[in-house]
Amino acid sequence: MYNFDYEKPSTVADAVAALGDEDAQALGGGQTLIPTLKQRLASPTTLVSLSGISEMQGITDEGGSITIGGATVHADVASNGAIAALSDLAGNIGDPAVRNRGTIGGSLANNDPSACYPSAALGLGATIVTNTREIAADDYFQGMFSTALDEGEIITAVKVPKPEAANYQKFEQPASRFALVGVFVAKTSGGVRVAVTGASEEGVFRWSEAEAALNGNFSADALEGMAPDADGMIADLHGTSAYRAHLVGVMTRRAVAACS
Amino acid sequence: MSQVTMTVNGKTASGDVEGRTLLSQFLRENLKLTGTHVGCDTSQCGACVVHVDGKAVKSCTMLAAEADGATVDTIEGQAEADGSLNTIQQAFQDHHGLQCGFCTPGMVMSTAALLKDNPKPTEAEIRDYLEGNICRCTGYHNIVKSIMAASGQDVGSIAAE
Ligand SMILES: Cc1cc2nc3c(=O)[nH]c(=O)nc-3n(C[C@H](O)[C@H](O)[C@H](O)COP(=O)(O)OP(=O)(O)OC[C@H]3O[C@@H](n4cnc5c(N)ncnc54)[C@H](O)[C@@H]3O)c2cc1C
Ligand code: FES
Ligand code: FES
Numbered sequence: 001m002y003n004f005d006y007e008k009p010s011t012v013a014d015a016v017a018a019l020g021d022e023d024a025q026a027l028g029g030g031q032t033l034i035p036t037l038k039q040r041l042a043s044p045t046t047l048v049s050l051s052g053i054s055e056m057q058g059i060t061d062e063g064g065s066i067t068i069g070g071a072t073v074h075a076d077v078a079s080n081g082a083i084a085a086l087s088d089l090a091g092n093i094g095d096p097a098v099r100n101r102g103t104i105g106g107s108l109a110n111n112d113p114s115a116c117y118p119s120a121a122l123g124l125g126a127t128i129v130t131n132t133r134e135i136a137a138d139d140y141f142q143g144m145f146s147t148a149l150d151e152g153e154i155i156t157a158v159k160v161p162k163p164e165a166a167n168y169q170k171f172e173q174p175a176s177r178f179a180l181v182g183v184f185v186a187k188t189s190g191g192v193r194v195a196v197t198g199a200s201e202e203g204v205f206r207w208s209e210a211e212a213a214l215n216g217n218f219s220a221d222a223l224e225g226m227a228p229d230a231d232g233m234i235a236d237l238h239g240t241s242a243y244r245a246h247l248v249g250v251m252t253r254r255a256v257a258a259c260s
Numbered sequence: 261m262s263q264v265t266m267t268v269n270g271k272t273a274s275g276d277v278e279g280r281t282l283l284s285q286f287l288r289e290n291l292k293l294t295g296t297h298v299g300c301d302t303s304q305c306g307a308c309v310v311h312v313d314g315k316a317v318k319s320c321t322m323l324a325a326e327a328d329g330a331t332v333d334t335i336e337g338q339a340e341a342d343g344s345l346n347t348i349q350q351a352f353q354d355h356h357g358l359q360c361g362f363c364t365p366g367m368v369m370s371t372a373a374l375l376k377d378n379p380k381p382t383e384a385e386i387r388d389y390l391e392g393n394i395c396r397c398t399g400y401h402n403i404v405k406s407i408m409a410a411s412g413q414d415v416g417s418i419a420a421e
Contacts, residue, residue, distance in 0.1 A: 003280045097306065
């Protein structure tokens with residue numbers, strides 16, 4: 001790891017100021033960033049820790065929705081339970097020690113194509129709140145490791161509407177513990193949403209054909225024999241693109257079955 | 261360099277660290293607490309698990325600066341005041357929960373965190389909790405047995421596979 005200066009502001013305003021320097025970078029739980037720094041894939045001159053900012057911690061229940069502070073760790077979302085499918089998802093990220101450090105803001109900012117949280121944010125139609133604006137999940141994810149965030153912009157919170165029913169099914173890649181394919185299905189007041197992670201070269205995406213079928217008939221049978229096009233699916237040593245496309249169909253049917 | 265101060269195993273410890281100094285490095289190199297092992301250094305193996313403010317974390321993937329002001333517990337602080345093994349350590353010895361011992365500090369610290377939240381875990385809960393702790397020797401079976409015993413449960417029910 002190259003050396004860097006370390007700062008720990010206690011307010012969002014001070015963190016934004018510290019991140020004004022273009023070689024400064026935000027530090028969430030470090031579960032992705034520290035390994036990246038060890039590989040010398042990044043060389044910030046300053047790391048700005050977000051862990052001392054109390055306004056970015058914790059979960060509040062507003063009745064129809066919950067708001068999760070951007071620096072809230074996975075373990076706290078797992079034990080919350082206001083949206084059961086979201087808590088289950090958080091409780092199956094990595095392992096207990098990773099969940100005690102990794103944060104929702106870090107996961108959404110990183111937008112790893114195999115990460116779990118992006119599928120929940122997209123599937124539930126969440127709103128990403130930053131120090132300057134609110135971004136709908138549909139506009140936020142912009143392909144592998146790419147998001148609508150500007151340089152130095154901080155995810156301060158995530159607003160998540162409560163679904164009528166929801167479920168997340170993860171087919172785990174046993175070595176990395178990330179999703180080989182993960183599917184988040186939510187029945188919301190605006191219709192059914194199906195968000196898929198781990199599968200596409202474009203990162204997390206909504207499977208619109210499945211949504212259309214489920215809006216007509218919310219049952220696993222409505223998806224019988226369906227799978228997304230294998231073109232554009234990830235192919236690597238863990239699975240071919242056809243395998244991943246097939247898994248998307250299977251995991252979506254399981255998620256729907258678990259919803260009802 | 262900047263100074264960090266933490267309460268490590270009940271005693272105040274201070275030292276000068278760089279921004280990039282890891283908690284595992286601070287414990288091992290500054291404080292000479294070499295019981296915390298570094299196996300992978302990539303947050304996969306769990307040999308480096310310690311408790312920070314009561315929570316299990318991988319010390320190879322946390323900056324020492326992030327633990328400034330925190331309470332840190334390591335394997336060196338686990339034995340009883342008279343130096344005898346604590347319940348978890350004794351159970352690992354009694355049930356042969358270690359062979360080479362490299363993973364053991366992390367296993368014991370993860371077990372302590374598990375039993376704090378869940379004093380009587382099932383076999384499945386134990387295996388699930390240890391997902392981030394890798395052992396190359398035991399095949400895990402005797403580790404699970406040790407944890408059942410440490411939590412005061414019958415180990416006879418765990419059949420050898
Ligand atoms: C062994 C292991 C297993 C894992 N398994 C899974 C899994 O199954 N599923 C899964 O989804 N993830 C998994 N992860 C990743 C984990 O969830 C990370 O915690 C997460 O991806 C990054 O969050 P972090 O808080 O650690 O962010 P960091 O590593 O601190 O930061 C990641 C990036 O986000 C930026 N950032 C951090 N916080 C913010 C913020 N609030 N606003 C703007 N930018 C920010 C940083 O600058 C950096 O670029 C695993 C990690 C490990 C080590
Ligand atoms: S050395 Fe930290 S997880 Fe392996
Ligand atoms: S006892 Fe050797 S690695 Fe676990």
